[in-house]
Amino acid sequence: MLKPNNRREPRAGTRSHLLLLCVFVSFTLLGLFALDAAAQKSAEKKKRPDGLELELVEGGELAAPEEVKKKTPSEPLGEKETQAVIERLGKKAPEAKEEKFAFPSSTLPPPVTGTKIKSVFPPPLKVPGIKIPANPEIEVLRYQPEGSLPLASHLSVTFSEAMVALDTHESLAGGELPVILTPPVKGIWRWVGTKTLFFEPGGTKGKTRFPMASIYKVEIPGGTRSAGGAKLKKKISWTFSTPAPTIVSAHPQGGPKRIDPLMVLVFDQRINPDAVLEYITVQAGTKKYVLRRATDADLAADARAKKIFSAAAEDRRVAFVATERFPTSATVRIQAGKGLPSLEGPLKTTKVQAFSFRTFAPLKVTEHQCYWNNHQKKECPPGQPMLVYFNNNIDAKVFDPSQVKIKPKLDGKQINIHGNRLHIHGRTRPRTAYTVTLKPSIKDVFSQELGKEASLAFSYGKMSERLSSNSGSLVVTDPAGPPKFSIYTINHDTVHLDAYRVNPDQWSAYNNFLREYRKKNSKAVPPGEKLYSGEVDIKGAPDELTETAIDLRPVFEELGGQVILVIRKNEKNELRTAVITWAQRASIAIDAFVDAGKLLVWTSALADGATLEGV
Structure with missing residues (x-):
């Protein structure tokens, strides 16, 4: 007995809904994949450099040939039209002239056959040398350095004939040299070409030189032979020298300076500071002062001297101080005497090298004026500043503008210190006399006070027209x-x-x-x-x-x-x-703007700015 089947068949509407859902999901996924691919392509494009790009793809079938274009509709000519065209073809233009074809008068000749040169390529390894007639004698064409020099960087000698074969520097380095240098100096001999011998003393690259304080002798023996066998007829010799120690920088100089300064001398070559100090004398008036080497504490107390000392090479400088203070208002003379030795050579100094400086004096006013170009105190131009000059630099760190009084009152007053000058700016009144009073407490950089009150007069004249x-x-x-x-x-x-x-x-x-x-x-x-x-x-x-x-x-x-x-x-x-x-005198304002095609003009009333029409 068959049992009834309770399963229902899906309706047609349900199937349609499922189909639409599948299609929607498919298109959504395809869209996402397309966006991802586009993003990847965009990223790759940003990474690629600008310029021409080539891309290889797999080959495929040839594209289908283009469709044959449609023929343009046409109709055949009738007998009358055809006959009219034929008649026109036989007629000549009235201005046309018949000319014969322009043949050339003659044709170009055939090319000449070239000569064949038979040779082996590549050529044989042994090529016969060029024979140059040998000169029986050689000459020294030029040499340097010579005489007394402030600095000798190298030595060179040039001959008239080739002295060596053309080869590498390494191959020629071990050969016999035709030049003798006395005293010998460490360095490198090398040939520049085949005729010039060059010597460069040892040292840091770019700073090579012959030792200072020395006399050098260079000799080329007679009978010296060239590479071709020619001989030097007679001996050639010359000398050159470098100077004894020379002072290139000295501190202090000029003035006013401290009464207990740190003194620094810098030389152009290596020296022994202790040995040099024995040849240095420091004198103020008739008194000579005992000296000692400066310590680190001495250098730390004088920033300017320390900067000069530190900038010099360690073996070219000496710093020293006097064991006593110098008097004020004194001229101090530093002398490096004759016979000062060098660490580089035997030569010693043959003349005195001297420098001087001046110690500070008691602080005082040396000048006052009210005009930049002239030392003018009366009939000063209104508006010009008042200037006060001192013999020493004023200590700007402790200066107070209240130490300066001005009568009558100066509007817009500004008081500034610039070295040894006091500047007073303000709205100075015409035809007015001012009195500037300086208090005794004003100090200079040496901690000296002015000591007494100073009154200075300034007179201003009328304004210029x-x-x-x-x-x-x-x-x-x-x-x-x-x-x-x-x-x-x-x-x-x-x-x-x-x-x-x-x-x-x-x-x-x-x-x-x-x-x-x-x-x-x-x-x-x-x-x-x-x-x-x-x-x-x-x-x-x-x-x-x-x-x-x-x-x-x-x-x-x-x-x-x-x-x-x-x-x-x-x-x-x-x-x-x-x-x-x-x-x-006008009542109309005009403005305009123009480009390649138009000219626009605006007009308005100057009195109130209103736009004007029909102008």
């Missing part, structure tokens, strides 16, 4: 009010005004005038016609900067809206010192 304007070469007057032009003066009662009537066509001539009129002995005059001339009164206090607004209404009413103004002290004054401008 001045005429200027803050306008340029072109000014447009204010359209909202009466036309005016401002000038600024100091110590002027009146100025002279000339006005020239001009038009815009003269703008170029005006610029040429501006370039020329300031030149020396220039005879340039403003363009246009001078139709106005008059005096302008200045109402201002003496020595004060005064602004004067010149009313231009009568000028514009008489000459029009374009004028050149020339303002100077008086009519006879040169134009070089005048205020010159082109003044324009």
Whole structure:
């Protein structure tokens, strides 16, 4: 007996849903793979350098041939049309001329057969040498160094004939040398070519030289033979020398200096400091002082001396101090006597080498002035600083501006120390006498005080005359009010005004005038016609900067809206010192922008900035 089957068959709608789900998942995965591949390609592309890229791929079947293009529709010509075309082909143009073909007059000849050279390649290993007629004698063409030299870096001798075969330096190094150097010096002999022998003393690369304080003899024996067998007829010899110890740097020098200074001498060659110290004398007046080598503590106490000592080579320097202090206001003389020895050679010094310095004196004021170029104390130009000079440098670390008093009060006062100078800046008043008082507590770098009060007088005169304007070469007057032009003066009662009537066509001539009129002995005059001339009164206090607004209404009413103004002290004054401008009275402002295709122009009213139309 069959049992009923309870399993239901899936509906058609369910199958469709499953199919759509599978398709969606497939496309999603494909999209993710595509994005990942694109990201990898982008990363690889960023890593690749710019330029041409080549990529190899597997070959495949040839692409299918392109489809044959469709023929353009056409219709055959009829008998009449065909006959008309044929008739046109037989006709000649009326201007056409018949010419025969241009044949060349002759043809080029055939190429000549070359000569064949038969030879073995590569050539035989043994090539016969070139025979050069031998000179029976050789000569020394040149040599160096010679005579007394401050420094000898090398020795060279050049012969007239080849002295060695052309070979490597290593091969020639063991050969016999034709030159004898006395005394012998450690170094390297080498041939430069086949005719020049070069000797370089031993030492650090770039610092090789012959030992100093020595006399050297160079000899080439007679009978010396060249590589070709020629002989030197007679002996040739010469000498050169390097100097005995020379002082290249000495500290201290000049002044003022301390009364217990550390002294340093630096030499141009190696020396024994203890041996050198025996030849050094230090004298102040008639007194000679006992000396000793400086210690590390002595060097640490003098930064300047330590810097000089440390910069020199260890075996070329000596530092020492006197066992007593020197007196103040004294000239101290350092002498390196004759016979001073060297560690490099036997020569000793044959002359005295001397240096000197001056010890400090009691602190005092040496000069005061109020103008940079002249030692001027009276009628100083207002605005210039006051300067006070001392004989010693002032200690800026302990200086206090309160140690300087100024009467009457100086507005904007600034007091600074620069070495041995005291600078006082401020708004100094014209026609005023100042008294500067220095307190006794002012100290110099040697811890000395001024000791007593010092009063210094400075007198300032009147301001120099001045005429200027803050306008340029072109000014447009204010359209909202009466036309005016401002000038600024100091110590002027009146100025002279000339006005020239001009038009815009003269703008170029005006610029040429501006370039020329300031030149020396220039005879340039403003363009246009001078139709106005008059005096302008200045109402201002003496020595004060005064602004004067010149009313231009009568000028514009008489000459029009374009004028050149020339303002100077008086009519006879040169134009070089005048205020010159082109003044324009206008009510419209114009601006423009232009490119390759258009010109845009804006117009507006100068009085209120409103846009103007139909201008």
